[in-house]
Amino acid sequence: MGVSLPLDPTGEPSLVDRSHPYPAAPAGAARSDIEERILGPLNDAQRRAVTTTAGPLLVLAGAGSGKTRVITHRIAWLIQHEGVAPWKILAVTFTNKAAAEMRDRLHEMIGEAARDVAMGTFHSLCARMLRRDGEAIGLPKEFAIYDADDQARVIKGFLKEDDLPATGETKPSLILGAISRAKNDGLSADQMEDRAVTHHERLIARFARRYAAELKRLDALDFDDLLLEGLRLLQEAPAVADRYRAKWEYLHVDEYQDTNRIQYSWVRELAATHGNLCVVGDDDQSIYSWRGADIRNILDFERDWPTAEVVPLEQNYRSTQTILDAAHGVVSNNQGRKKKKLWTELEGGDQITVYGAFDPEDEAAWIVRRIEEASAAVTGRRADAPAPVSLSEIAILYRTNAQSRAIEEALLRSSVPYQLIGGTRFYQRREVKDALAWLRVLRSDTDRISYERILNVPPRGIGDKTIELLRAAAAPSVSAPEGTPYGQVIAAAGRGEVAGVNTRARNSLAGIADVINRLRDRIAAVTLPELLDGVYSESGLRAHLASEGVEGEERWANLLELRGISGRFVDLAPLDALDRFVEETALVADQDAFDGDAERVTLITLHAAKGLEWPTVFISGLTEGLFPHSRSLMDQEQMEEERRLCYVGITRAKRRLSLSYALRRGWGEGDGAPSRFLAEIPEELLDVVNDDDPRAEGETRFGRGFRSARAGFAGGESWREGSGTPGAPSGSFRPGRDLEARRRAYSAGARSGSLQVPDTDGIDEAPDDDEYIGEAPELLQPVGRIPPWAATGRGDGTALPSATGTPVLPQLRPRVAAPVRVRIPGERYFRDGDRVLHATFGEGIVVTSKLTRHDEEVTIAFAGSGVKTLAASIANLEVQG
DNA sequence: CACCTAGTACTTTTT
DNA sequence: GTACTAGGTG
Helix, strand or coil, rough: CCCCCCCCCCCCCCCCCCCCCCCCCCCCCCHHHHHHHHCCCCCCHHHHHCCCCCCEEEEEECCCCHHHHHHHHHHHHHHHCCCCCHHEEEEEEEEEHHHHHHHHHHHHHHHHHHHEEEEEEEHHHHHHHHHHHHHCCCCCCEEEEEEEEHHHHHHHHHHHCCCCCCCHCCCCCHHHHHHHHHHHHHCCHHHHHHHCHHHHHHHHHHHHHHHHHHHHHEEEEEEEHHHHHHHHHHHHHHHHHHHHHHHHCEEECCCCCCCHHHHHHHHHCCCCCCEEEEEEEEEHHCHHHHHHCCCHHHCCCCCCCCEEEEECCCCCCCCCCCHHHHHHHHHCCCCCCCCCCCCCCCCCCCCCEEEECCCCCHHHHHHHHHHHHHCCCCCCCCCCCCCCHHHEEEEEEEEEHHHHHHHHHHHHHHCCCEEEECCHHHHHHHHHHHHHHHHHHHHHHHHHHHHHHHHHCCCCCCCHHHHHHHHHHHHCCCCCCCCCCHHHHHHHHCCCCCCCHHHHHHHHHHHHHHHHHHHHHHHCCHHHHHHHHHHHHHHHHHHHCCHHHHHHHHHHHHHHHHHHHHHHHHHCCHHHHEEEEEEHHHCCCHHHHCCCCCEEEEEEEEEHHCCCCCCEEEEEECCCCCCCCCHHHHCHHHHHHHHHHHHHHCEEEEEEEEEEEEECCCCCEEEEEEEEEHCCCCCHEEEEEEEHCCCCCCCCCHHHHHHHHHHHHHCCCCCCCCCCCCCCCCCCCCHHHHHHHHHHHHCCCCCCCCCCCCCCCCCCCCCCCCECCCCCCCCCCCCCCCCCHCCCCCCCCCCCCCCCCCCCCCCCCCCCCCCECCCCEEECCCCCCCCEEECEEEEEEEEEEECCCEEEEEEEEEEEEEEEEEEEHHHHEEECC
16 A cells, blocks of 8 residues: 655754844835735734734634634744744644645745744654753663554563453553553652552552653653653753753744643743743644643633733634534533634535435445545536536545444445545554664664564564563673663574573574674665665565565565655765654654545544545544444543534535434444434534435435434433434334335345344334334443443443443443333344343343344343353343333 | 464554 | 454474
8 A cells, every 4th residue: 555655854843053044024025015915815813813923822713714824824924024033933733744734835935934944743843852952861862762552562561571461451552541641640650659549550550660661771762751751851951941942932833722731831841931932722623632632721821821812713714604503513512612603704505414324334335425426527417417526625534443444345346546544554564663673773772672573573483482581681680780782682692692592593583683783884874765675685574575475565565665755864864864764754643644635535533634624524423332432421521522523523524514324333332323413413404315315215214313313312301322212203114124125225235035134023022013112111221341342321421330350240220211212123122231031141231232134142241140142033032121 | 483273352533 | 343362283
């Protein structure tokens, strides 16, 4: 897969002062010309933001209100009107993409001077500063930057030492998440330990301590460390800090609502002497609290900087009024936000299309069909048909990366070209990380994680046993209290100096040490692509992939791609090129790969879509449990963040917006109801198109599912269970017949006749042909061993206890004012929370159930026998009550 | 020690 | 649907 990256080695912020001056204005340009050119295209509020140059400034920039435009014009104003030298200006963004775009736009306005404005992400700026000045706070000259995968390897090492499983409570990602959160709160491992109450918290605190010590030993920093050490540099090295404060006199921070406390402090330190700090953000677009972003940074800006000017930008230039009203309808349900409402001169606009699908495949097929209709240069196009849309103008947004699969498959079937942003990221692909690990060991003797990565790729007889011996040899001991650098251990083992290493492994280790030495000798003499050629051939990667068939070819293609990207660094001195390449490949973001001009549909997560826009946007997967995500259902704060995410998604659209959901979802997730966010959009803005589906006869249940969900959410007593179809009975549904018709209609391909209607006898049959079974008994919440991703909450802040470990007898809790339950024959017969009786296992509670092609798989937590998944047709389950 | 198979345990979002 | 593990085999 070809991934192109706008890695721009020359576009990075220069930390070195330039000596040549820039004229304050182009020669001969009258002052009024400059004013006209910079301020002319702006509205009053934008002008105020641009011309307020001294002191703190908060720009509350609603979606599509010209945020980037304000920053670029402001920088142009500073340079050309105020006569500020470009290198005195810093702009911080969250992605390289945003920085690059800003630089491009600035370049259009002011030409070459744009190159000297410092721009970058928080992480890349900190990394650069630490490379240059880190020694002032005791950091090593060379350090590796560890991503999530490297971090997990460190933790897995601990788990192995302790003989703990890498699953459940000690899953590396969970441990790392906890450590990261603590770090972002400014807690040391000691403080974590002091505050730990539960056994688990103490465990995490101990991991945090070991993790910090290990990274120090490895000369490695993780993403959090980059920021933390960047801050520490400004706080503990006054001379260095003063140099940066003097260097950057005008600071700009984009997406300020996404800054965390550390980033906030970092910015405050930099702005401390002059206070020329312009932050731009929108509290409604704060969607990264899980990453430590603290919305208080924007809400409290005026308190922190009492002299701050505040400029709200409320005119939207992107979307139609319909889209804005929908977005407002959703986000206005949030409590903690600055009240505001965007407006636009683009009155009206197309209604928002809503489609309720049977399953994700159907949903994807519908989206693709609409794309084809809108874009195809169809022959025999009707004269009055709307002009075809370019594929570059279309994006499909979803909540989780996993959702892209169904859509990709549908696009592939229809041969619609697409670009996928995120997912398995290029720099995280195995072979790419292998190659980069080689580059890292060339520059480091201590980076154990990278060494271990390369040791046995391709397989050369170095397995778990040998690794264990090497680790032991590198560990601190009486003779080497600091431990021995891993690179030296490998060389020693190659010479037979590490006891217990078998002959084959020893020879391999000697070979690796030899290759590393040879490559190191070559670094200064060859270009980066040539160095990579050496790595590929001498490491055996190339030969290995050549023997691996089609998959090997694809991986090899990725290595060639990597080699190509490295060519952008040829202008730098070889050593610098190597360092910069390794550093920047560690810090690229998904979004950086986005090509806005490519004649392709863009597939992207809602998170990654922030800051981007398209004329036509599809948001898919608007299903309760998916979006809002099930992990957010139990917490008001998290629910509001989901809502903001929805707001972000809606406001990506300029002209046309389509929303869709699938009632049946993927693995283990049971069925979902239409998302509550759909119910929050004023109904007159929506065009529910299910009934127009040519394959459906008469009323389909999808439209009804949507409308009844709407009634449920909009009504006073909210229907909030995680499953089941809410709302009033319809009375028009004919079981069996409709089911078969629908299945036939919706199963792609001709699996005719192979579908069976689950047999209905005995279990909970509907009283008549209507799915309505009258008043529901008390609706019960299952409590106990629920798969975490299937857990449902109530969205009102009350969390459901989710115990893990030994299944316990579920506690049954009656609910007040139980909503009516609806059963649809042919749909699931078992609902989450159903109490069931099994001949052997006894009493249990249904945790989830899902329909397979011929049957229904019910996952039940039994009182005495644990959690089991049973086939409904075989198990003979009896529903209680 | 590497490779294969079968079984199990999971799926938020990312610099 | 996948990613990882355990356990067996070569």
